[in-house]
Each structure stands twice: as structure tokens, then as C-alpha cells.
Amino acid sequence: MLRDRTLAHRKNTVLIRLVDRQGKPAAGRRIRVEQTRHSFLFGCGAFDAVPVANPGTADGNTRAFLQERMEKWRKLFNYGTLPFYWGRFEPEKGRPRTEELRNAARWLRDRNVTVKGHPLCWHTGTAPWLLELSDEEILEAQLERIEREVTAFRGLVDLWDVVNEVVIMPVFDKYDNGIIRICKRLGRVELVKSMFGRARECNPRATLLLNDFNVSTNYEILIEGCLAAGVKIDAIGIQSHQHQGFWGTEKLREVLERFEHFGLPIHFTENTFVSGALMPPEIADLNDFQVSDWPSTPEGEERQRRDVAELYTTLFEHPLVEAITTWDFHDGAWLGAPGGLVRKDNSEKPAYEWLDQKINRDWRTETEAVTDSDGNVQLTGFLGGYRILAGEETGELWLGRDTRRAEVAVS
Secondary structure, rough: OOOOOOOOOEEEEEEEEEEOOOOOOOOOEEEEEEEEEEOOEEEEEEEOOOOOOOOOOOOHHHHHHHHHHHHHHHHHHEEEEEEOOOOHHHHOOOOHHHHHHHHHHHHHHHOOOOEEEEOOEEEEEEEHHHOOOOOOHHHHHHHHHHHHHHOOOOOOOEEEOOOOOOOOHHHHHOOOOOHHHHHHHOOOHHHHHHHHHEEEEEHHOOEEEEEOHHHHHHHHHHHHHHHHHHOOEEEEEEEEEOOOOOOOOOEEEEEEHHHHHOOOOOEEEEEEEEOOOOOOOOOOHHOOOOOOOOOHHHHHHHHHHHHHHHHHHHHHOOOOOEEEEOOOOOOOOOOHHHOEEEEOOOOOOOOHHHHHHHHHHHHHOOOEEEOOOOEEEEEEEEEEEEEEOOOEEEEEEEOOOOEEEEEEEEE
């Protein structure tokens, strides 16, 4: 599938009929059209929303600092990932952190942010108390966990990474855990089928992702097997933590070409570019690289800006890509890496400034026009939400891919 540098797939043309409070055509009115929200999901890890939305989990100064950070976060992003790692979410069996995460999800949704939960089933960071159970009990606990979370958060969190990094599960040998045990017993495809099936039962309208860092043919084979087994995968999740340097445009396009043949939406779910020294190439597992200090540098920040620009531009030009998620918003988060768009003190890096220009200006529609004698005006713009201003009066419009005509009442 060819890239579309015109971004026609990101836009639509609609004939708007503007009417007044009485429903009559608002003829000859000068209007201003301002895009207020993107349809495309520009995302980022939103873990800091948890302490911000839960007074008492951090002291006043820390919470104020995090609130400042989240305001900068919101300037760029309309899509946030919240942490549902089982070991952290329910460290003690029967005592999940449901209310804390619900508060965070509600805080984001109140600010028009779409929320994704990550993840429902993953061997890393899973609940340690699963090892006290038999394999049958582990499977049942995992399925009950999916039912509990998907049901409790329905309407707040309707996107989920259902199974994370399943390609490596049966051969993962760093330590024993409950999810590895049931994956070895069931096999990858049956595990995915069981987890997706339970999540789908609990929220038929949810968007359910299979997510993996393994972008080899093994992931393709797994997806093929799951689809053949009747698993309804709503989107393919691709991780790209590039601590060892940018994949390069050639590899990025090659990955897109291999996964686009499924015809499914593609979400780049976890993206990292460091703005300091690159991780040594011989490190096979990124988690094995542990250093006491990993500073951001001016040269690294410029490299990060270039890499972010190439990744986002390439992905935004691909018709099947529906979401891009930067993983760490600030430096010093995962692995202590300088992988954020802002530094530890919340100051903005060049990569942040580039994204601000693209998301809030170049890839956003604002225009002025005059309605004709029937109150009609034609708009071509990026998909998403709009505010129509006619003097002191306003109306709203959602421009979807299939929107052809729309009546907007101003009041």
C-alpha cells in the first residue's frame, strides 16, 4: 500500500447547511471553522494522570508539578494509555486499584481524551500470587480478571491491549510465572482466543488489540493463526522502542508492508526515541540495560527530533495507521531513559515543539467562509470535531470519513 503524501485519507469534504435557532437557512453569514479534535489518535503514556486524579497519592508540590506536566501533555495528545499491569493493579489478591484507575480514566475522558488500558494479559509484571494456584485456577483467575476490568471500565476505557507480547510467551525463561504456565498449556492461539473471547463478551463495542514488540514473521504467523481460529482482532499493535537507534525509514516501511496485508487497522502502540547516548547494540533485552545516569544531550535531542519527525510523517501518510503512541512523555521513566518529549523539569524538547507544530497547526484545519443564499458552505478538512463560529453564535460538527452532508445549528 503506497504512502499518500497528500493525506487525502486523513481528510474529507462535507457540504454544511447552516441554520439559525428557528431552523431557517443562515444565508450570507461569514463563519469561522476551527478544528477542536482529531479523529486520528495521537497518543502517549498517561500514567501521571493517576496521581493527578487521586489527591493524597502525592504531596501538594509533586501533584502541582504533575498537573503542569499533564497540561503540556494535553496540548499534544487526544489519546492516553493507563497502566493495568496486574502485579501493580492487584498486588494483593482481591484488592485491585480499581477506583484509582477509574478516577484517572474519568479525569482523561472529562478532557476529551480517549483512554486505552494496557494490558489485560501479559507474563511480565503479572500478579505474583498466581504461582500459588494450579494451572486451571490461573486460567480462571486471568479470565475473571479480564471480565472484572473490562466490565468495570466500560464507557471509560473502551480500548484494550488484550494480550501483550504473546510471541515470546512459551519460550520466556527468565523466571516462572502464571501466564507463561497457561500459555505453554494452551498454546499461543488458544490463549489469545480465550482472552479476546472473554473481553468481547464483556464489552462488544470495545476495540481490542493484539500487541507485540516482535515484528518478525513469527508475529504475522500468529496473527494468521488467530484470525483462522475466529479471533476478531480489531487492530494490530506494534511496539517500537528504539533505544538503540531509529529503525530507519526502510525498515519502517518494510514492517508496514508486511502487516498491511491483513487489512486491519495498525496502531503503533509504544514508541521511544532517546535523546541521549544510544543503548549498546549488543543488548538483546532492553530491560537488561541498567545505568545510574542517562542524561539528555543537545545532540541527542536534535537526533530525537529528526527521528520523531520521520516516524510520525511516515505513519501518518499510511492509510491503515490509526494511532501512534509515544511511550514516555518525560525523561527518566521506563529504564531511566531520556525518552521523553519533555525533560525531567518539564521543559520542552525540540521533538515536543515539532509535534506541536504538526498536530496543532499543519495537520489541523482552520478556515473562514461565507454561506450562500441557502445557508450552504463546503468544507474540506482533517477528520475530527469542529466548532463553527458565526459572530457570537456557535455550532458543532463531527467530520467523519463518510460524512457528506451536515446540518449545523448555531445558537
